[in-house]
Amino acid sequence: MSTAMPFDAGTTLLSDVTAAVKAAGTTLRDRYTPHARGVSLDEVVAEIHANDDAVLDVLREPLMRARRESQWAEDELAGGALPPGEWWVVDPAEGNINHVHGMDDWAVTATLVSDNRPVLTVVHLPLTGDTYTAVAGGGARLNDRPLKVSAKTDLGAALIGTGQAKPGEDERTFRRIGDSVTAMLVNGLVVRVSVPATMQLIHVAAGRMDAFWQFSDVRSGLVAGALLVSEAGGTVTDLAGEPWNTASRDFLAAAPGLHAAALKVLAPIA
Incomplete structure (x- = not known):
C-alpha cells in the first residue's frame, strides 16, 4: 500500500464512480466490433472521436455530480501539472486505437486527481467485466480481491x-x-x-x-x-x-x- 496521505473518499464516492464507469463501459462495448473500422487516416480518426463522444456523453455528468467541487480536464492527450484542486482525468476509451481495430486491449478509466496526485481511480474492462479500483491509502483491488505487485528482485x-x-x-x-x-x-x-x-x-x-x-x-x-x-x-x-x-x-x-x-x-x- 502507498505511504501517501490517505484520501477520504467518503462512503459512496468509489461506488458512484464505479457505477458511472461501468455504465460508460457498456456504451463502449456496444460500439465494439471484432473487425477493424476505417481504412484511411481520416476514417480511423473519425471512429476514435465517435467513441470518445459517445462515452463522454454517459460519463461526464455523473462524475461531476459525484464530486461537485471538482473540475474536468478536457484534453485526454494533455500532459503537465494541473491547477490546484480536484480534477477528473478521464479516458473514455483507453486503448481507443485497439478498439477501432477490433482488438480487445481497451478500457474506460476515471481518476480523481487532487493537487496533481491521483487519489481515486476506476478502470473497467467491458469485454471481461473486470474492474480495477484504488483509493490513496486504501489499497488496490481487482473486483473484490486485493492486488499486490510482483515479489521479483532479479x-x-x-x-x-x-x-x-x-x-x-x-x-x-x-x-x-x-x-x-x-x-x-x-x-x-x-x-x-x-x-x-x-x-x-x-x-x-x-x-x-x-x-x-x-x-x-x-x-x-x-x-x-x-x-x-x-x-x-x-x-x-x-x-x-x-x-x-x-x-x-x-x-x-x-x-x-x-x-x-x-x-x-x-x-x-x-
Missing part, C-alpha cells in the same frame, strides 16, 4: 513493458523509446511494447508484469496505473528517481525489488 527474470504514449511524438522521443527497449532487452527477460499504458500498468499492479516505463507526461494514460501500482505496493517515480506526479516528464512503475535496477538501466537514456 531484473534478468523480469517481464517489463513500455509503449508509445500518443501519435506524432517527436523523433527524439522515438529514439529514446528504441534505445530503452534495446537496453531492457539486454538487461531484462522479456520486453513487451504495446498500447495503452493503463492495460500494462494493471498487470504491474496485479503482479503479472514486473515494471513499466514511458517517456511521456500524458496524464490520462498514467494516473490510473500510477495509483493502482503504488497502492498495490509498487514504486512509482520519474526516471530521475523522484516521486511521480502529473508534472513529471517521464515515468517508471515497478515492483520494489526491481525498481532500482530498472532505474539504473533507464536513467542514462532519459
Whole structure:
C-alpha cells in the first residue's frame, strides 16, 4: 500500500464512480466490433472521436455530480501539472486505437486527481467485466480481491513493458523509446511494447508484469496505473528517481525489488 496521505473518499464516492464507469463501459462495448473500422487516416480518426463522444456523453455528468467541487480536464492527450484542486482525468476509451481495430486491449478509466496526485481511480474492462479500483491509502483491488505487485528482485527474470504514449511524438522521443527497449532487452527477460499504458500498468499492479516505463507526461494514460501500482505496493517515480506526479516528464512503475535496477538501466537514456 502507498505511504501517501490517505484520501477520504467518503462512503459512496468509489461506488458512484464505479457505477458511472461501468455504465460508460457498456456504451463502449456496444460500439465494439471484432473487425477493424476505417481504412484511411481520416476514417480511423473519425471512429476514435465517435467513441470518445459517445462515452463522454454517459460519463461526464455523473462524475461531476459525484464530486461537485471538482473540475474536468478536457484534453485526454494533455500532459503537465494541473491547477490546484480536484480534477477528473478521464479516458473514455483507453486503448481507443485497439478498439477501432477490433482488438480487445481497451478500457474506460476515471481518476480523481487532487493537487496533481491521483487519489481515486476506476478502470473497467467491458469485454471481461473486470474492474480495477484504488483509493490513496486504501489499497488496490481487482473486483473484490486485493492486488499486490510482483515479489521479483532479479531484473534478468523480469517481464517489463513500455509503449508509445500518443501519435506524432517527436523523433527524439522515438529514439529514446528504441534505445530503452534495446537496453531492457539486454538487461531484462522479456520486453513487451504495446498500447495503452493503463492495460500494462494493471498487470504491474496485479503482479503479472514486473515494471513499466514511458517517456511521456500524458496524464490520462498514467494516473490510473500510477495509483493502482503504488497502492498495490509498487514504486512509482520519474526516471530521475523522484516521486511521480502529473508534472513529471517521464515515468517508471515497478515492483520494489526491481525498481532500482530498472532505474539504473533507464536513467542514462532519459
